[in-house]
Amino acid sequence: ASPLVAAVARLLAHADRTRRLGVRANAETAPDVARAVRFGAEGVGLCRTEHMFLGERRTYVERVLLGSDAERAEALRGLTRLQRESFAGVLDAAGGRPVTIRLLDAPLHEFLPDLTELSVCSALARERGRPDRALEERTAAVRRHHEQNPMTGLRGVRLSIVRPELVVAQAVAAFEAAADLRERGRPFDLELMVPMVSSAEEIAEVARSVGEAADQVAARRGRVPYRLGAMVETPRAAVTAARIVTHADFLSFGTNDLTQLTWGLSRDDAERSFLPRYLETGLLRTSPFASIDEDGVGRLLAVAVDGARGARDAVPIGVCGEHAGDPASIGFLARLGVDYLSCSPFRVPIARLEAGRAALLAEGCPAERFDAAEPSAAVGVG
Numbered sequence: 001a002s003p004l005v006a007a008v009a010r011l012l013a014h015a016d017r018t019r020r021l022g023v024r025a026n027a028e029t030a031p032d033v034a035r036a037v038r039f040g041a042e043g044v045g046l047c048r049t050e051h052m053f054l055g056e057r058r059t060y061v062e063r064v065l066l067g068s069d070a071e072r073a074e075a076l077r078g079l080t081r082l083q084r085e086s087f088a089g090v091l092d093a094a095g096g097r098p099v100t101i102r103l104l105d106a107p108l109h110e111f112l113p114d115l116t117e118l119s120v121c122s123a124l125a126r127e128r129g130r131p132d133r134a135l136e137e138r139t140a141a142v143r144r145h146h147e148q149n150p151m152t153g154l155r156g157v158r159l160s161i162v163r164p165e166l167v168v169a170q171a172v173a174a175f176e177a178a179a180d181l182r183e184r185g186r187p188f189d190l191e192l193m194v195p196m197v198s199s200a201e202e203i204a205e206v207a208r209s210v211g212e213a214a215d216q217v218a219a220r221r222g223r224v225p226y227r228l229g230a231m232v233e234t235p236r237a238a239v240t241a242a243r244i245v246t247h248a249d250f251l252s253f254g255t256n257d258l259t260q261l262t263w264g265l266s267r268d269d270a271e272r273s274f275l276p277r278y279l280e281t282g283l284l285r286t287s288p289f290a291s292i293d294e295d296g297v298g299r300l301l302a303v304a305v306d307g308a309r310g311a312r313d314a315v316p317i318g319v320c321g322e323h324a325g326d327p328a329s330i331g332f333l334a335r336l337g338v339d340y341l342s343c344s345p346f347r348v349p350i351a352r353l354e355a356g357r358a359a360l361l362a363e364g365c366p367a368e369r370f371d372a373a374e375p376s377a378a379v380g381v382g
């Protein structure tokens, strides 16, 4: 390796010996997980499952939502089959490191056909004197599910409660995947995580559906060990974390949604609408989506950590929003006392380094040392 690569490797090794924060990755496919592990990830802190239902596969979820009983049962079987393979790949690529599979979270409209398109097609057919009954029924069904504000609509845990069969199908897929690995003598460490939780009652309810799935698989293939966690990504979840944690084995902060909901800003639009103006005129120093806003979102995080730890001292707490890979936010997250970060695979080395730096600062190492021109001097290696 070149001297530079060798120096970086030494620096990272030193950061790893020093840091107290764990570093995992957000990854959803086996190749992503393998890459993350090469970058030093100690597990997968967020495996989003929405991507498995993009494009053609969207119709699996659509049929669960809108189909007849027979169509729904068939779609649920398909959904389990698809995910079982995918989850086994992800768990296997993690090689026994923890993998947090998150239940379906995308807003409803991402799974349903476009209402305008359907309405136009129905109207055209009528106009031509050839009304299409099936199309009209489908249009009406989609209209019934249409939401004005999908990001705050039937999403995350709310979908899990209204459609528990989706939770069971996803959890069965995860447990079967783990059982497949066990049969092949491969290690796994499985966590399931519930998004958009706002109350203890919600996580308790989903825990029951997951338990049902666990029993189903246990009857066929023996018990599969797992932990069930709640995402803390609504302000209400943050302030009621003490109660939520009585039904969850771990918590993970989703700082993207928490920022959106705390500020009342759309995470999809704000950065290209008015935030640039705020940044230009100095109303804001950085986008709250880029770095943790310590005065607002940060205070909610602190309330949540205090509440959770007060109720259950050793409950693991992670951070899986984009901020977990932001160098400017990691020091704050370390001081907050969370246990691990989970960020995109490419940010894992940065997170390891920053976590090491945060630990040295916490031990009283003077900040000026980090401003040294020579990075290896900053952490005393080389």
Ligand code: PEP
Pocket: 046, 048, 105, 233, 253, 254, 255, 256, 257, 258, 320, 321, 322
């Ligand atoms: C979050 O909201 O911070 C999060 C990690 O979940 P997602 O980005 O998938 O909404």
Ligand code: MG
Pocket: 195, 233, 254, 256, 257
């Ligand atoms: Mg989220």
